[in-house]
Amino acid sequence: MKMKQKMSYLWEACYPIIIYAFLVTAVQTLMTDYSPVKIASPMLRQAVGQVICMFPMYYFYTKLGEGNRKLSNVALDIIIVIIAGITLSVGFNQLIELSPIKGHSPGFWRISHRIYSDKHVYQLIAVGICAPILEELIFRGIVFGNLRKVLGSFVAILISALIFGSMHGNLVQFLYAALLGVAFAYIYDKTDTLWLCILAHSAANIFSLISTWYGINRFLTQTETIALSVGVAGVLIGTVVLARWKRP
DSSP: OOHHHHHHHHHHHHHHHHHHHHHHHHHHHIIIIIOSSOOOOHHHHHHHHHHHHHHHHHHHHHHTOOOOOOOSOHHHHHHHHHHHHHHHHHHHHHHHHHSSGGGGOHHHHHHHHHHHTSOHHHHIIIIIIIHHHHHIIIIIIIIIHHHHHHHOHHHHHHHHHHHHHHTTOSHHHHHHHHHHHHHHHHHHHHHOOHHHHHHHHHHHHHHHHHHHHTTHHHHHTSSHHHHHHHHHHHHHHHHHHHHTOOOO
């Protein structure tokens, strides 16, 4: 591959992130300060901004020309990515819970308060539905898709996951999102099907919301032994499920 073409792919992996960051800021500012219709809910404002951003991001994704590969065993694929998304989410959450980093990440607590102080339905729309669609379009469809053409799958998975984590703005979510980003990029690399990544991401986010709403997280972190056992088991189960996933 010629250097000019490589640089073109790298640029196409980067500039949609810049546009996304600008659009998110602009839309949030407009809805907060200038919109004639005031939306009090921060999660609903976020969801509206996410939906607006989906259109240009989908355009950038379709420019890659990869399309979605046809699946031969849809039911099994769905079950596998849901199990992987949930178990890895629980596992990484519990292992991070055991570390001291939450106490050194005020940004994490600010974001958590903004999310969980809102109505459940708005949390579900923004975090459980809109965020997975938009973020998978950007970070797996566009960023990973372009990086893979230049760097190969392994390096592209790692770099796209680190970029995904860094966009979350605090150390706790950086680690959590980067680790899950590896799994989501692996799913995309294995299937060339973006909607399975969206499904895995959505399953992880929705289960995380439900765990907080109904005290599951508090139960799992009662003791370090429980948290460690659940964390290790979750990561192992999710990893094994993806590693043993046989596709035609």
